[in-house]
Amino acid sequence: MGLSNPALWQLVYLQNFTAEYFDFLQLPIVTFDTPPISQHIIRLKVSSTESRPSWVRAGNASQIVNAGNVSSSIKNLSLILNQDRVVFLEPFTPYFLRFALPKYFTQATVSIFGYTGNI
Secondary structure (H helix, E strand, C coil): CCCCCHHHEEEEEEEEEECEEECCEEECCCCEECCCECCCEEEEEEECCCCCCCCCEEEEEEEEEECCCCEEEEEEEEEECCCCEEEECCCCCCEEEEEECCCCCCEEEEEEEEECCCC
């Protein structure tokens, strides 16, 4: 398996988020869902240009599947800020990921790459 070969990874999701302000109050980046994803081996990364050196955690992501018109979380992931994480997800197609970023984040970029090689 060539997980270290960059040619075998395809970008499936890239989004930048910025916290909103109401007067002087910062509203947190809300929990969000990705569009449907079909790859079961993915590489996730949450980065932030506004992070402090002491920040380590980048929140959580959950694999969500539709089980008879009911969304169900089947895998939960803890994410580290500015680090790639390769994840082997449950073979349900399609699924989506639900992200919950720390409430104090003012900016975050989420990228997801799907593995296109053979297992």
